Amino acid sequence: MASTVERTDEHVREYLIYRGFTSTLKHLDTEIKAxxxxxxxxxxxxxxxxxxxxxxxxxxxxxxxxxxxxxxxxxxxxxxxxxxxxxxxxxxxxxxxxxxxxxxxxxxxxxxxxxxxxxxxxxxxxxxxxxxxxxxxxxxxxxxxxxxxxxxxxxxxxxxxxxxxxxxxxxxxPFDAEVQRMTGITEENEELRQLLFALQTDSRDQRDGEETVHHKLPLYVQNMDRLGDTELDLVSSQRAISASTTPSRNFFSTFLPQGRRTPGKPTPVSSGSSPSQAAVGRKDTSSAQAAKPKEALQPKDSKAAGSQPSAGEVSSFQPQQSTNQNPRTKRIQDHEKERKELFSKPPQQVSPQTPERRAGEAGEAEPPPDVPGDAMEASCSGSGAAGAEGAALCAEQPFIKLSQEEYGEHHSSIMHCRVDCSGRRVASLDVDGVVKVWSFNPIMQTKATIMSKSPLLSLEWATKPDRLLLLGSGVGTVRLYDTDAKKNLYEMNIDETHPRILSLACSPSGSSFVCSAAALSRSGGAESAPRLPVPVSGQLLLWDTKTVKQQLQFSLEPEPVAINCTAFNHNGNLLVTGAADGVIRLFDMQQYESAMSWRAHDGEVYSVEFSYDENTVFSIGEDGKFIQWNIHRCGVKQSEQILPQDATGPFVLSGYSGYKQVQVPRGRLLAFDSEGQHVLTCSSYGGLIYRLTGGEPALERVLSLGGHKAPVVTVDWCSAVDCGTCLTASMDGKIKLSTLLAQKS
Structure with a gap:
């Protein structure tokens, strides 16, 4: 009884503070004391x-x-x-x-x-x-x-x-019973979510195992169970063949305009449809064909013919549908009728400049200032005068943006924003050194706020257990923070001569973590100042999380240099790093030595990540290049593309009276989806999603998330469930959560 009353009093106090009822709050405190x-x-x-x-x-x-x-x-x-x-x-x-x-x-x-x-x-x-x-x-x-x-x-x-x-x-x-009931429901939901995630992972692994044959990797890589280059090409060709012969069964496609699905093909009319519905279907088809020349529609028709059943097949299947109708089939038919009536309305008038502007936007990596970041999505959701060209563009989109939420608890520019491995919590760090730990499922809620006297420069989630958070400071210390208990477990003194902890990476086993420490820059250690031409000295250290002791120091050839970014592969046998001297180094974590290194960029390396098959490494550097490297052939490029400056930094935020804020990259500049086929990058107005083509150009833009008013400085992609969540953090302290639905073909 006492605990429930005390909890209720706290809720009432929080409500009064939120509403600004300060006088009522004072009276409440007085009466509670008496x-x-x-x-x-x-x-x-x-x-x-x-x-x-x-x-x-x-x-x-x-x-x-x-x-x-x-x-x-x-x-x-x-x-x-x-x-x-x-x-x-x-x-x-x-x-x-x-x-x-x-x-x-x-x-x-x-x-x-x-x-x-x-x-x-x-x-x-x-x-x-x-x-x-x-x-x-x-x-x-x-x-x-x-x-x-x-x-x-x-x-x-x-x-x-x-x-x-x-x-x-x-x-x-009756608060005790209510609290116990809510706690039980929350625990049950968490168990069901974990079970769903495990079943999805097993299904994905089983599907990959049936489609591919694992090949043997180099000697210094043990227990590598990802796909190889040859197998990936085989799987891609098989997926392309199956996509061209198998009709799509995506449920969400029924909610999209007719142009989003297979364009240029008249909609079959069932035996139970009325003549008015058939007329509506012919009207939609004729308007779509009239919006594009006849020559341009011919390849679309041939492609659609391969993915749609023939007229004979439809007619032969119709009697069975009419005789074996169940309530669900009836609801689907009613919904199809409403959808046809909705999209049979006359199209809106579009200015003559719209097709040229859309064509210019499709050829640019970044939209012009007068075009908002969501122009592509807006053109996809429209109908009518946009014609078959917009319908064809939307039909190729691999994701649907279901929603976009904003987390605005930070009051300064974001440096890091990371999701834990379970997809339940997010940790974000701003330039003021304030860390927010928060969740977004089922509601967006701040779980913990971490403030430190010493400046914080980096963070990383531990893998086992996933509630622990590593925090690197600017005074040579790393803290291990328990987000559930909201307290520091350990504080490790790394190195006084290299006080800036630039990067942290936890091994997938959870038994150790890698720490990158750098000396103070000549400009006094200001993180927002431009980088110096001469890289500062640095160290790369391996620490044991159980004994909280340093295990070893890696050799950085040809000279000790500051490591900006680090990443493990899936089993922790390989570690890739990007340094301030533009060199990428690949370390064998079984022998604790460098396996290879090569000059990757003109300037600093800002971000490095393993590919999905872990046979290549992607990097983004100060020279603005997005490069894919083969780790089996040292220094060999597989693809290269120039990115816009707002995707690689330094990031600039201008204000009134000549105010200008400059921030060098610190967090991740790229993040992949669960299958490694799409990559999320930064931009001045929101996140951009590209498809990895494997050729030239290396990237093909497919979706703009938008929603930001300041440059995006770091991104992350959570794919713990089917509806992936993209996180984009900007210089005004806003973090956008865009929920995407993958369209399977």
Whole structure:
């Protein structure tokens, strides 16, 4: 009872603070301090009674007991009235005995004078009126038991137990049951989510195992169970063949305009459709064909013919549909009817400049300033005059943006934003050194706020257990923080000569982590200043998370240099790093030595990541290049593409009166989806999603997330469930969560 009342008081306080009712909050605090029930805490009530007894406040004692009787004891059944009377009698005797023990006879006589009318008719008090006149009552056989310590302790324990049982049986506020029910539901949902994730992972692994044959990788890589280059080409060709022969069964495609699905093909009309519906279908088809020349529609028709059933097949299947209709089929037909009526409305007028502007946008890596970042999505959701060209563009989109939410608890530019391996929590770090740990499922809620006297420069989630967070500072320390208990577990002193902890990477096994430490820059260590031409010195260290001790220091050839980014492969046997001297180094974590290194970029390396098959490494550098490297052939490029400056940094935010903020990249600049076929990058107005083509150009833009008013400086992609969540963090402290649905073909 006490815990529920205290929890309720806290909720009320938070609500009043949120609403700004400060005067009401002051009155609430005042009344809570003067609360006679003490928040239904038994220990507080016993303390209050003892304080009144020891201070000889007889009127206050009577008044307080009368309040408890009116408020609590009167709710009891009549059979418990005798117990309440016995406790009251013992309380008064406790008062009288205490006054005699401290030799305060005036208070003893005062008690009998004031209580004479009330007590003289009660048999249990008949012998007590002589008590003030006995020289040594503690030696009298009739009163000596009451002067023992054992009687006083027994009375207080009995009163304590009686009140405890009373409060447990009272159901004034059924908050305990509600809290237990919500806790049980939350735990059940978490177990079901974990089970769903495990089933999806097993299904994906089983599908990959059936489609591919694993090949043997180099000797220095052990237990590598990803796909190889040859197998990936085979799988890609098989997926392309199956996509061209198998009709799509995506449920969400029924909610999209007709142009999003196979364009240029008339919609088959079932036997149960009315003539008006058939006319509507012919009208949609004729308008789509009229929007594009006949020559351009021919390849579309041939492609659609390969993915749609023939007219004979449709007609042969119609009688079975009409005879075996169930409620679900009827609902689908009704929905199809409503959709056709909705999209049969006359198209909106579009200015003549729209096709040219859309064509220019499709050929640019970044939209012009007068075109918003969501122009592509807007053109896909429209119908009518946009024609078959917009429909064909939308049909190739691999994702649907279901929603976009904003987390705005930060008040300065974001440096890092990472999702834990389970997809339940997000940790974000801003340039002021404030870390926010928050969740977005089922609701967006801040779980913990971490503030430090020393500046924080990096963060990384531990893998086992995933509730732990590694925080790297600018004074040469790394903290291990428990996000559930909201406290620091350890604080490790890394190196005083290299105080800036630039990067952290935890091994998939969870037994160790890699720490990149760098010396102070010549500009005084300012993170927002441009990089120096000469890279500063640095170290790459391996620490044991169980013993909290340094295991070894990696050799950085040709000279010690600051490591900007680090990443493990799936089993922790390989570690790839990108340094300030533009060199990518690949380390064998079984031998703890460098396997290979090569000059990758003109300038610093900002981000490195393994590919899905882990046969290549992707990197983004200061020279603005996005490069794919073959790890089996040192320094060999597989693809290369120039990215816009707003995707690689330095990031610039301009304001009024000539204000300008410059920030060098610190967090991840690229993130892959669960299958490694698409990559998310930064831009000045939101995240951009590209498809990896494997040729020239290396990237093909497919979706713009948009939503930001300041440059995006770091990204992450959570694919723990089917509906992946893209995180894009910007210089104004805003973090956008875009929920995507993959369109399977």
């Amino acid at each position: 609360d006679k029930e003490k928040g239904f805490r038994v220990d507080k009530i016993i303390d209050q009674l003892q304080q009144l007894v020891h201070s000889f406040d007889l009127s206050g004692l009577k008044e307080y007991w009368l309040y408890l009787d009116r408020r609590l004891f009167c709710r009891l059944e009549d059979v418990y009235r005798s117990t309440v009377n016995k406790l009251r009698t013992s309380l008064y005797r406790y008062y009288v005995v205490n006054s005699i023990q401290v030799r305060n006879l005036d208070k003893t006589q005062e008690f009998f004078q004031k209580q004479a009318l009330e007590l003289q008719g009660q048999p249990e008090w008949r012998d007590w009126f002589i008590l003030p006149f006995i020289p040594a009552p503690e030696q009298n056989s009739a009163f000596s038991p009451y002067f023992s310590r054992q009687w006083a302790d027994t009375f207080l324990v009995s009163l304590h137990n009686f009140l405890s049982v009373l409060f447990q049986c009272m159901h004034i506020l």
